[in-house]
Amino acid sequence: MKVEAKGIKYSVSSKSKSKTYTYTKSQKLFQRALKVIPCGIPGHFSPAPFVPPTMYPFYAERSKGSHFWDIDGNEFIDYMCAYGPIVLGYNHPQVEKAAQEQNSKGNCMTAPGKIMVELAEYLTDTIAMADWAFFAKNGGDVTNLAVMIARAATGRKKIVMIKGGYHGVAPWMQGYGHYGVIEEDVANIIDIEWNNIKQFEEAIAANPGAIAGFIATPYHHPTFADSEFPADGYWQRIRELCTQHGIVLIIDDVRCGFRLDIRGSAEYFGFKPDLACYCKAIANGHPISALVGVDALKTVAAKVFYTGSYWYQAVPMAASLATLKELRRLNAPVLMNKIGKKLFEGVKKICASYGYDFKVTGAYSMPYVRITNDPSNMLHQEWCAECTARGAYFTSHHNWFVCAAVSDKDIQKTWSIADDVCKLLKKKYGDKF
Ligand SMILES: Cc1ncc(COP(=O)(O)O)c(C=O)c1O
Missing domain, CATH: 3.90.1150.10 (Aspartate Aminotransferase, domain 1)
Structure with a gap:
């Protein structure tokens, strides 16, 4: 044939x-x-x-x-690309050159490098909804931080998420029934079905003034099942409900990020979240993740204590900046x-x-x-x-x-x-x- x-x-x-x-x-x-x-x-x-x-x-x-x-x-x-991080191809010359140059100057130091500010500037210039950026290592670091910020900002406990959605391995993300997860870990999690506005409305009605955040991926991509795009108007209605009820809208763009739209997947689907999580494709295989957010959440983000031994490494930041520049150049x-x-x-x-x-x-x-x-x-x-x-x-x-x-x-x-x-x-x- x-x-x-x-x-x-x-x-x-x-x-x-x-x-x-x-x-x-x-x-x-x-x-x-x-x-x-x-x-x-x-x-x-x-x-x-x-x-x-x-x-x-x-x-x-x-x-x-x-x-x-x-x-x-x-x-x-x-065709697995290390499950997502490899976006420009392994050992990309510009990315590795930037990483090596930074490494020859310094990587894990007692203060962050200038590169952290440059990367935050470039990332907020790239992602349409982003006014600020915070860097960590793994996707799960920033999905967890997003939830902490939502709780700190609202003074509420409950988090709505999608059945079959994946946001990392912290106990609340895994769900009850997984080894090592206790009932209390998920006591404030409300699971609803993807593309089901009615269930979100019901969750809001059943938990008045108690929902801090809604977290979901830009489209539903579970394992062992077909992926599903948002229905027409889905994200716009979710945005409306979140605004109306003071719920922080969190997009987990860890997997789709930079594979749908360089300006962020929310732009692709035509809405504006309050917080967006990035990892995987952000640095072509170098260890770094980012939470970006809107101005209104910047002060509360500064109040949440959240850090790690290697989160200020300058090499992954240099690799990320080079990756983002190349992703933009190539669209x-x-x-x-x-x-x-x-x-x-x-x-x-x-x-x-x-x-x-x-x-x-x-x-x-x-x-x-x-x-x-x-x-x-x-x-x-x-x-x-x-x-x-x-x-x-x-x-x-x-x-x-x-x-x-x-x-x-x-x-x-x-x-x-x-x-x-x-x-x-x-x-x-x-x-x-
Ligand atoms: C949508 C999504 N969110 C979060 C994560 C967690 O990222 P990490 O494994 O880097 O903690 C993943 C990882 O596959 C993911 O696909």
Whole structure:
């Protein structure tokens, strides 16, 4: 079959071209890790959701541009981008140069560098709603700070959040039922469904004068489920209700940030939050996060005591400034969405030619993808695993990420791998799916 997408022509031969990788060194190292690290690889890099785990690499050795290499020497086009932070491509020359130059002057010092002010100026100039910026390390640091500021500003306790939303790992974010979380941690959390204005109105009516903040991602991107954009007028109505009832509106832009709109995802959806949280793409892999806010919350933000040993490191700030400048120069969100559209619409056509429905939801720069033919998700899991073991790294439980370094050659190779895998699965399952 032939696939054509702007500027790229691709035709598929009847022969399978790709060979599957083996992961002997990864598996051996994992066995060593199990003896000294709880569950070998804890957290979101854990192999637990990789199905089947024997088809995935566990340890990376190096990375460049849109690719990384594992410790067995296998090369992958990386469609997870370290779960979001890599936005310009690994080892981006300008970003690394800025980081090295700052490092040669100083990094972790007894006072912040001048770079902290420069970065705050540039970030507030970039994000439309931002009047000030506060820097930390992880996304969860700033989603937690946002909630503390909302409580301090309002003198109220309750926080409304979306079922299935993810804001980090503090107990209140995880929810009751997770190991280590006690009922009191979530006593002031009210969970409502995404896109459900009525439930927000009901929560306000049931808790008069008690809701400090509403926190949500710009669009809903849960794991193991399709992504969902806001319904028409959703954010505008949420904004109205928050203003009317004195509730602080917090946008968690940790994942979507700089992948939808350079001015912030709230701009993309046409509303103005009070606080917005950034991390991941803000520094192309260097450890830094930011909370930005409106002027009205600046004094209270100054009163909340919140800090960490490494939060003033100058190197990640220099890397972040260089990243933001390059993101703006490229208008990277538009570029990544263009790349993602070309890539995934091509894969969709290839899958369709085998009778597989490759469903893409969310933004093309960070789509959630699912082959819908098998509702149990087993076929999709197998498709992702087979692609990964041929060099296109896809997970089946989480949204993927596209970085600005993905080339036409990467797209061609991904299409070729997708075609090989569809062919293999068709041969294996015939018309069962
Ligand atoms: C939307 C969102 N918010 C917050 C976080 C937490 O960020 P971190 O893991 O850096 O603490 C994440 C991480 O994936 C996220 O996707």
